[in-house]
Amino acid sequence: MARRERSTGSKALALMLTLLLMTVGLALIGCGEDGETTTTAVAEETTESTAPPETESTEPAPSGITKMAVTAPEEATDYGWNQQGVESAEKVAAEIDAEIIVQDGAGYEDITPILRDLAEEGSQLTIAFASGYGTAAVQQAEELQVPHVIIGQFEQGLIPGLAQDVETYAQHGSYLAGIAAAKTSKTGTLGIVISADDENWIKMAAGFALGAQSVNPDIKVLMAQIGQAGYADAAGGKRVTESVIAGGADVIFGMGDGSSFGMIQAVETATPPSGADKVWFIDVIGDKTSLDKKGVLLTSVVWDYAPAFKAAADALAAGTFGNEIIWLDIDNGGIDLLKTQYLSDDVWADVETARQGIIDGSITIPEIQSKAEVEAMIK
């Protein structure tokens, strides 16, 4: 009996220890995502906003906004979507002389509480930087009567004075990437790897294939997806990319988040397919040049939300906020192809020609959102 009692006592002790363990875990999981909200005063900001003012430099727009906010699902150190959104917002805030609250790492749960917090902290223009935030952000814009910038909701994301939708001609940038890829490929086979079912990824895959086909109608394009939501699946990214390379592709157009690094690792370490002497990687959204120690980054389809956010701020001042969709396109610098040292001059010349063609409308690129259609196109 004595033994029994001892065991119960230690059981209680052990229960305590478990709770301890759990607390550590819970606290740290939260921390890993960084609950910190950083408010940056503009004065301290030394972003590249000091770049030469644009030619049509508007008067220092008295937009009336003194405080704005941006929230993104993951931390803004990903050289991708989140970093792009946050940096663009900071840049615009500096331009219009407003304070900015940055809430990155906000996750994919219900964003309503965070939007409300940001409004309570005095944000006069909140950027809800994820298409998954769209529905809730439109609702909150109405409820809080605070203007919100919405991503990816099209007409549903427009409420005059309150909700301003922003869309991208993402396929235009990837069309240029397709040209660069087709010009660079030695095997005549290109690969597209996407991490998840994501409309943007599919739109861009289509543009890439069309651009490549514009150079060489017979070019082979292989497309594979890691998983339904394989954003963080780095091992899967490497595995799928290796299969695509083995299928003969020597230029990989990769779209993912954490999984992108698995794709890049595959490109860096792969045996080139026969006919090629190396494998190239084309990235999206951000500029990973500084991480490219092995020199495999051919180019990147870079997005820049700053012009769109600036247009939204201007629209707010002009009273046209939420009247019509703001587009990121090549003309306004929202979408572009990164010029790296690995792109030869004649490849770049072709890219330039196509860029002009897209701007003047002589090249039109359809927006394709179904994976099946893309697959039919590259068959």
Added chain:
Amino acid sequence: MTELFTTAFVAALISGGILAGMPLLLAALGETVSERSGVLNIGLEGMMLMGGYGGFVVALYTNPWLGLAGGLAAGVLTALIMLVFCVRLGLDQIVVGIALLVTAEGITSVLQRAQFGTTYPRLDAMPVFQIPLLSKIPAFGQSLFSQPLIVYIGFALVVVVHWVLGFTSMGLNLRAAGEKPQALDAAGVSVVATRSVAVLVTGGLGGLGGAYMSIVGAGIFVPFMTHGAGFIAIVIAMLARGRALWVLIGAMLFGMSVSLSTALQLVGVNVPQDVVNMLPFVAVMVALIVFARQAYLPAALGSPYTRGSR
């Protein structure tokens, strides 16, 4: 599209299957040992994450082999907590396992972000070890017999576990600890010591599986990268009912089916990813319903052993 099926492509698919299956194999082997001894390790995924992170860090600063050892050690250290709580103190195994998982997720993501959150360093590929004659076999040779050495070690471990469980006194003790701990105790062998060994082995193999994933599989560690693999390994181990060879079959079937879905996509067969993910489990569930066989599990699985209590 048949011209796609070149030797290199088939080789990549088989390699891909091994790449996806190997972490499952290692972890499921570990789980098998632990379950045989009566400890259900639900925290396997946590041990894989710790192993993946620890292994990656060591590999980054030294070399991949020390990295794999580091991953193993990290898994063992994590299992030490399980040992103290579940085997020594007799606390509920499922709850401790889940607590370990949550903790491992938290710790690894915090450390990864602090250390590599802005640099994202990547490793070189592990050198490939060609088995002299076999690697020349057409079609299969390039993929099966031209792999990093750790892959052969992984396959060899199947034989080792099979042999230890089936043909050694240690294996007998392990099984006794899972089936009739009182009898083992009466025979003068410590149940706690036996189970402790099993738990540590599980941690080591789970950690090795995680390290394989980060060092060989991805060349980088990113938070949450195990992505449910630990739970799939548990399912494989349970379906294999304690037999190492079946663990091998299960893990490789799973890896190959994942790799095959990539192949289907590349030849343009469009199966929704959700269906691909679901199919193995649907198949197993249907088989269970149709055959309704008793999935064998050790009698004392999950129950802490306290001498004298009944």
Added chain:
Amino acid sequence: MTENAGTSVLGFEPQIGTPSRWSGWRGSLLQGVGPILLGLLAGGVLLLIVGRNPLTFYGTIVNRGLLSPSGVQDSLTRMAPLLFMAAGLIVAFRANIWNIGGDGQFLMAAAVVSGFGPQITGAFPGGLGLAILCGMAAAAGGLWTIVPAMLRAYYGLNEIITSLMMTFVGVNLANLLIKGPFRSQATNVPQTDVIPKDDLLPVIPGTRIHVGILFALVAIAMVHYVMTRTSFGLRLNVLGANPRAAIHVGIDVRRLTIVAFMISGAFIGLAAGIEILGVWGYVRADWNPNFGLTLFALVFLARLNALATVPLVGFYAVISMGATPPPEKQACLTISC
């Protein structure tokens, strides 16, 4: 421990009046608060190591999740589905049924509710539509347990593995439904149609907290009452403590196992229903809050005492609202190696 095989795979002893120095409310309180403090301390040390100020970090959590008026309301809102889920887990665990497939049950119910939600709230006035939807949620969650329940009841098949597999199937099937038949044509993002805000659960007057939290508290109280004061609860406890004894005292073990399993699933389905009808109004593809596993541990730490889960769930809600939730975690249990 007993050596009975098969059905009672994981012997669990209900902790009824164990004599030890830990008993009594003071002991319980110490057990509850002590480790939390120690845990926060340990977490703080790690935060220091990675160069963060733990005080700032915890301060943000407490501020956001508890002290600010909107924070405390958000935390209470978050508690509603968690409490329902806790109720469901307690029913199963008491009967020694390890239902670890909660996430699959949750998501299946969420998909069904949001898929049919807009039509049903449109067709039936106010409360009736919501009641029907809650019924559907409970049914969806309950039915998703039926395979593991039958396999366990009739063939003694271990439910840990079968419910885990049903979670993998459920999560993927829910996604297929959301991307397929239930997909909204109104937006580009793969999600269901949105139930108009006015048709959702009303809020408690003067707050932003929807009434789901009240239902959840009622459910917890009910479960506590049934478990401690009724013969059904007694039978569940007997079944959980010793299935052989249960047979001896004439309990229909098979029936009781299936019933308990389905009640557990139904509560978890209700959790999803309440969350969708109270907070979201729709479901996005690939959404998976992964409540199941964490709650699992919380419920156990409450020693399967329904009332004791309330403060623990509250603690978790504050942390999860105060610290923003982990992004990749949603993909954690879906598989795509």
